[in-house]
Amino acid sequence: MLGATARWIGVATSSLLANAALLVALSRLRKRAELLTVAREKAALDLQNLQQAFHQFAPQRVVEEVIKQGVSTSGETREVTVLFADIVEFTAMSETLGPETLVRILNGYFEATCTAVMHHGGHIANFLGDGIMAIFGAPESNPWQSLDAVVAALSMQKAVRKYNEELARQSLPTLDVRIGVHKGTVVAGVVGSTENLEYTVIGDVVNTAARIENLTRKHGVDILISAEVRPALDGRFEVRELPPEYVKGKADPIVTFAVEGFRGEFGDVD
Amino acid sequence: MAYSLDQVDWCDVPLIPPMPDPVWERESTKRLGFTSNTAKYLTPVRWMLRADEFMQARVTPNVPVDLSKLIGLVVAMDNSCRHCYGAFRSMLKIMGYSEGMVRKLEESLTLKEFPKKDRLALEFARKVSRSAPRPSAADYRELKSAGFSPLEIAEIAYLAANSASGNRLATLLALPNDPLEEVEANWFNKLKRPFTRKEFRASLSPVFRSAPPAAYAGPGAGILKAFEDSPARAALATVLSGAWESEITPKRVKALIFGVVARSLGCQACEGEAAEALQHEGWTQPEIEHVMTYMNSEKLDPFELKALRFARETVHYQTRRVQELAQNFAAGLDREVLIEIVGLVCYANGLVRMSVLLHRC
Numbered sequence: 148m149l150g151a152t153a154r155w156i157g158v159a160t161s162s163l164l165a166n167a168a169l170l171v172a173l174s175r176l177r178k179r180a181e182l183l184t185v186a187r188e189k190a191a192l193d194l195q196n197l198q199q200a201f202h203q204f205a206p207q208r209v210v211e212e213v214i215k216q217g218v219s220t221s222g223e224t225r226e227v228t229v230l231f232a233d234i235v236e237f238t239a240m241s242e243t244l245g246p247e248t249l250v251r252i253l254n255g256y257f258e259a260t261c262t263a264v265m266h267h268g269g270h271i272a273n274f275l276g277d278g279i280m281a282i283f284g285a286p287e288s289n290p291w292q293s294l295d296a297v298v299a300a301l302s303m304q305k306a307v308r309k310y311n312e313e314l315a316r317q318s319l320p321t322l323d324v325r326i327g328v329h330k331g332t333v334v335a336g337v338v339g340s341t342e343n344l345e346y347t348v349i350g351d352v353v354n355t356a357a358r359i360e361n362l363t364r365k366h367g368v369d370i371l372i373s374a375e376v377r378p379a380l381d382g383r384f385e386v387r388e389l390p391p392e393y394v395k396g397k398a399d400p401i402v403t404f405a406v407e408g409f410r411g412e413f414g415d416v417d
Numbered sequence: 418m419a420y421s422l423d424q425v426d427w428c429d430v431p432l433i434p435p436m437p438d439p440v441w442e443r444e445s446t447k448r449l450g451f452t453s454n455t456a457k458y459l460t461p462v463r464w465m466l467r468a469d470e471f472m473q474a475r476v477t478p479n480v481p482v483d484l485s486k487l488i489g490l491v492v493a494m495d496n497s498c499r500h501c502y503g504a505f506r507s508m509l510k511i512m513g514y515s516e517g518m519v520r521k522l523e524e525s526l527t528l529k530e531f532p533k534k535d536r537l538a539l540e541f542a543r544k545v546s547r548s549a550p551r552p553s554a555a556d557y558r559e560l561k562s563a564g565f566s567p568l569e570i571a572e573i574a575y576l577a578a579n580s581a582s583g584n585r586l587a588t589l590l591a592l593p594n595d596p597l598e599e600v601e602a603n604w605f606n607k608l609k610r611p612f613t614r615k616e617f618r619a620s621l622s623p624v625f626r627s628a629p630p631a632a633y634a635g636p637g638a639g640i641l642k643a644f645e646d647s648p649a650r651a652a653l654a655t656v657l658s659g660a661w662e663s664e665i666t667p668k669r670v671k672a673l674i675f676g677v678v679a680r681s682l683g684c685q686a687c688e689g690e691a692a693e694a695l696q697h698e699g700w701t702q703p704e705i706e707h708v709m710t711y712m713n714s715e716k717l718d719p720f721e722l723k724a725l726r727f728a729r730e731t732v733h734y735q736t737r738r739v740q741e742l743a744q745n746f747a748a749g750l751d752r753e754v755l756i757e758i759v760g761l762v763c764y765a766n767g768l769v770r771m772s773v774l775l776h777r778c
Contacts, residue, residue, distance in 0.1 A: 265738075287549050287733045290680050291712060381711040411713070 222336030227284035228296040228328060228376065229353055230269065231360035232260060232303060235323040237277040244320070252314065253277060256322055259306035267299035268292070272347060280356075282348055285335050293330050293372075293379035300326040300370045301409055325368075327360025330375040351396075358394035359403055365392065368405035377404050383411040419497040420523055422506065427499035428591040428740040432747055433755065436460045449474055449625065458590055462753055464659025465760045471652040472583050474625035477572035479647065482621050484535055486512065487522070488576045491539050492546040494523065497736045498584035504595035511601055512621075513614050537563050541570075542577035545770050548682050549733065552773040571643040574771050575653070582767030585731055589743040589759050627651050635661035636675040636690045636768075643774035660764060665757045669698045670721050673708065674728045674758075678765040680709055681732040684772045728762045 234240075234256065241249050257279070261271050264281045268289055273280040281299070284292035303326060311321035331352030339345045355373070363371045366389050372380075380386060385408035391400035419425045435457035442452045445466070453473045459465040477485060486508055493501035509519055521530055531539065541560055544552040552574075560570050586592075600606055606613075629651035633641070637657050644650035661671065676691030692705050700716070708714040712725055727746045730739060747755050 288683065290683075291729070294711065379710075381707070381713055383711075383713065 222334050224332055225285060225288065225335050226292075226330065227282050227333050227335070227348055227352070228292040228330040229333075229348070229356035230264070230279075230281040230283065230296050230300060230326060230328050231356045232279040232281075232300075232324055232326045233360055234277040235325055235364070237322075240320055248319065252319060252322070255310055255313070256307070256324075259310045260303045260324070263302035263306045264299050267302060268295040269299050280353070285333075285348060286346070291379070293328070293376045296328045296330075297370070297372060297376065297380060297384065297406055298409075300328060300406065304369055325360060325363035326370045327356050327358070327363060327372075328370070328376050329356035329359050329373040330379075331355070354396055355394070355401070358396070359401070362392055362394065362403055366403070366405060368407070370406040371403045372406055374402045374404070380406075384409055418495050419502065420494070422499065422503055425497050425499040425502065426737045428737065428744075431458065431592060432590045432740075432743055432759075433458060433752060436752075438466075441466055445470055450620070454596055455587070455592060458592060459756055459760075462663070462665065462756045462760060464656065464663050465756060467659055468656040468760065468764065471625075471627075471656060472579060474652075475621065475623065476625055476648040476652040477576055478624045479566070479569045480538075480572045480576060482618065483512070484538060484573075485576050486621075487531075487535070487539060488542040488573065489580050490519075490522065491543055492577055492580035493584055495543055495546050496581065496584035496588070498588050499736075500587035500592040500595055501580065501584050503598045507595070507597040507601035508621075511597075511610065511614065511617050513610075513618075534563055534565075538565070538573050542573055542580075545574050545577035545773065546581045548770050551682055551684065551770070554773075554776050557773055557776070567643070568645055568647060571645075571774050572647060572649055574774055575644070575647075575649045578767040578770040581770055582763045585763040585766055586759065588734075588736055588739060589731070589763070591740050591743070624648055625652075627655060629654050630658040633658045633661070636672055636687070636694050639686065639690060639775055640768065640771050643771075656764065657768075660761060663757060665753050666761065667721075669695060669700065669716075670724055671761055672698065673717075673721075673725055674761050675765045675768070676705075676709060677712070677725050677728045678732055678762070679769050679772075681729055682769045682772075684769050686775050687769045687772050724758050727758070728765065731762045731766060 244252070256277075257274070260279060264271060264279070267283075268291075269281040269283045270285065271279060272282045281296075283289060283296040283299070289295065304324065307322055307324045314321050329352055331350065333348040333350035333352050335346070335348045337344050337346050338349070359371050359373055363369065368389075371389075372386075377386065384406060387405045387407055389403050389405055391402050393400045437457040438460040441456065441460065445456065446452050449470060451473075453469050455469050455472075456466055459469055475482070475485070480488075486505055489501065490505040490509060493505055506519055510516065518530075537560055541552060541556060544556055557570060560573070561567070565573070626648045633654050635657060637653075641650055641654055641657075644653065661668070672691045672694035676688050676695070679685075679687035679691055688709070692702070695705050696702070704714065704716065708717070708725075712729070713722065717725070723746065727742065730742050743759070746758075750758075
């Protein structure tokens with residue numbers, strides 16, 4: 148009898164122990180599954196954020212191609228308008244300011260001007276020190292790309308004037324911004340190493356837009372556009388033709404036009 | 418593009434308050450068997466109410482119900498429309514798709530889980546919705562060689578373009594979440610689902626046929642031919658005719674909105690239809706070219722110019738930004754004018770996106 152009871156107790160104990168072990172194992176498995184779910188959700192969120200950030204300036208199909216294959220081979224030729232903006236004498240200014248003040252001024256400037264670019268259909272392609280390169284007409288094609296770029300340039304100047312008032316109130320140096328706009332054909336696509344991919348545009352039009360921006364200093368104007376951009380503007384824009392100038396990398400002198408005003412209303416530009 | 422509901426940055430306040438019309442709701446219930454939740458945001462513009470009915474009803478009998486709802490989900494995700502995305506997600510789950518299956522669809526970029534034919538249809542729908550660039554004759558041929566008939570392709574394009582219109586409408590009006598989401602999330606409904614699934618599916622199946630309107634010859638008329646005798650043809654013709662004949666907005670503005678969207682998406686045939694309509698309204702070709710090139714015309718008042726610029730912004734957009742633009746645009750406008758302009762830009766977007774059907778081959 149005692150033997151049977153002891154055996155029963157033994158069986159019950161081992162069964163209890165087995166159940167307890169099973170419960171512990173199950174609980175561990177559940178915890179592991181939870182951790183895996185969290186990790187999976189985090190990875191999905193990271194992927195979504197990456198996709199969203201990349202899509203700011205890359206066609207959705209290119210983003211998908213990069214995610215699927217790690218690379219994109221879909222370079223394409225397209226017509227875009229390139230805008231270059233630069234702060235006059237910024238290097239000299241930066242030598243007289245502390246690093247924190249410098250970064251604060253620069254961030255305020257980027258905030259004001261980049262908003263103007265994006266509100267008029269442009270995409271920021273690059274920050275080059277204090278310079279900005281913006282593209283109109285990519286990733287989505289835009290038949291009003293040059294008109295948008297010039298309106299964005301006017302809007303940027305207006306935003307800088309407003310920002311200067313704020314800087315003046317804080318007894319900080321004000322900014323003088325010059326902008327060049329040019330239109331032409333580029334190759335657009337994803338370039339770079341697998342670790343560092345970038346959707347960008349490549350072509351002579353990019354260099355020429357930069358040269359045109361440089362010419363603003365020579366002509367003493369704020370916004371300068373090329374002859375390719377000029378036909379996009381109607382009578383509401385005050386435009387003055389300037390004498391042709393030779394620029395680096397061009398055999399012939401290039402004709403440019405100063406945009407000096409706008410009579411009308413176009414969102415935030417009036 | 419959104420890959421999960423949480424990712425959509427959505428304005429919490431609708432552009433306009435709801436204004437239910439009990440008479441319309443009774444009439445609509447007689448026709449459809451239910452009342453759309455969107456209708457109360459569209460009163461009192463009659464053609465928009467009618468268009469909303471066609472958006473809710475099934476007018477594409479050549480596309481299976483499941484595929485049509487999957488198209489709705491894929492396009493709503495692509496357009497980051499919180500309202501439509503949530504509604505289609507819930508609908509699929511009530512129809513019997515598990516959370517895992519829906520998640521797979523959301524995360525999968527290749528749609529490889531689907532049979533080849535469905536995958537091709539979904540990829541084509543995505544192309545129609547994105548229109549960056551618009552689908553080409555080659556895309557059309559690919560579907561045809563996979564065994565789709567011209568009418569099936571037309572109905573797939575209709576579903577995708579109609580969803581693109583509906584996404585824009587819900588986005589611009591910042592419509593709140595669809596009540597279907599709550600229905601789906603309710604634990605008691607979840608328990609009942611195995612028993613109600615069949616009934617729910619059955620409610621989605623009937624084809625809604627309506628009498629076509631008298632001959633329509635305004636902008637977008639060319640696309641109607643592609644639908645042969647599909648109920649989608651009568652639906653589309655009713656919407657187009659109602660929009661064109663509405664007296665709230667001048668015809669020149671309607672034609673220009675269509676033209677601006679057409680130029681934005683590079684559809685010369687649609688732009689030609691807009692130009693023809695403008696010529697009927699007394700515009701000369703140079704005047705039309707001027708407004709299309711510079712988005713400016715002495716023949717338009719400041720509000721009309723603003724409407725054209727607003728139309729442009731709805732072609733490709735970031736959800737939150739376009740909702741801000743809609744709020745700015747709405748300031749000081751009468752309810753009916755605002756609803757009609759919003760409707761016109763949405764349907765112009767859908768119509769031009771269907772233009773691949775103009776070049777059937």
